[in-house]
Amino acid sequence: MWSYDDLFLFIKVAEIGNFLHTARNLGIGQSTISNRIKKLEGDLGVTLLRRNTKSIELTDFGRKLYDKLKHSEQSIKKLVDDTLEIKEIPSGALRVVLPPAFSQSYIMPRLMEFMAKYPEIKLHLFFENKMQELIKHGIDYAIMSQIPEQQNLKVKFLFESHFILFCTPQYVAKYGAPKDLEGLIQHKVMTAASDFSILQQIPVTNLKSGATTIVTLPDTIASNNSIVTKDIVYSNEIIGGGFLFLVQDELNSGKLLHVLPEYSFAATRYYQIRHPNEDSLKVQIFARFIESCFKLECDNF
Known part of the structure; x- marks a missing residue:
């Protein structure tokens, strides 16, 4: 006779689509899951899953059963969660x-x-x-x-974070700071990289006016890691870029300076x-x- 435990195990396998990932998710053996699904199929007298080496596929009957049962799983899960909330x-x-x-x-x-x-x-x-x-x-x-x-x-x-430029006070003492976007070309600027492409031409947004300008940054050094960029900026020889949250503490303490703070060089939601x-x-x-x-x-x- 089939059990409710095996039915809910079938729901989880159908949802995740893989015995191995289901086993990791539930903390039980992959062979245990496979054997229990086979037993369920035997008890029901139908084939629920088509198996291959990497994934599983629902049969027509398996799909129909899953579509019916998944709503029951949510109802029972809610009862359990409500009980936990009481505790x-x-x-x-x-x-x-x-x-x-x-x-x-x-x-x-x-x-x-x-x-x-x-x-x-x-x-x-x-x-x-x-x-x-x-x-x-x-x-x-x-x-x-x-x-x-x-x-x-x-x-x-949740929120949007802006990509900014920053440098050390020592850099400014040696080389000065750019006064506007055009002035960046006179400085060493560490550019960003993504998916093995160098992001030299980027849209830069004025945070006050909302106007966007395409800026070409000098090709000196490029990196796809903002933490590494910050470390290199502490050489006092280059301007770097990164998301604000990465350098907020250093900006507050004065260890780093915000270059062209009226501009956002990218934004991530x-x-x-x-x-x-x-x-x-x-x-x-x-x-x-x-x-x-x-x-x-x-x-x-």
Whole structure:
């Protein structure tokens, strides 16, 4: 006789699309999942999945069963989450994707406070700037600068961060500072790189007027890593660029100077992305924690 446990395991496999990733997500053996799905198919007398080496595909009957059952899973999950909320003890594994640079500046310094407050949460962190197939990898919550192609994810805009130019006071003492965009060509400027392309010609926006100008930066040194760029700027021989959150503390202390502060040399929008069926207490609490970290960035700009 089939069991409810096996039905809900089938839902998870159908949702993620891969035995291995389902096993990692649920913390059980891949062979256990495969055997239980085979047993369910035998109990029902139908084939639910077509298997290959890398993924699974639902049969017509499997698709129909999944479409019926996934709504039941959400109802039962809500009952469980409501019970947890009554206990007010968020717990369990929480799989999270975060952007590396922002996390280093604004999230990591506060992370252990969060963990001390919610000791029953097991936090699994993955630092990525780009990631697709969040559901397949069992990700509960992500902060990303690009919205994944999956259409059924919960997406919320968090804030926009600006790419700025900066240098050390020692650089200004040696070489002066550019007074306007045209003056940049007289200076050594470390340009940005992305996907193995050098971003020399970039649209620059005047933050007061909103006007945008295409500026060609000198090709001296280029890097795709803002943390490395900041280290090189401390040689006192070059102007570098990076997102404001990366250098905000140094700007406040005077260790670095904001070059042409009336201009934004790029802007990135950050989004909160959540699993479509995931609304547990632990996710809600972590989302509020992250939004408080992002509020620091917004307040500082």
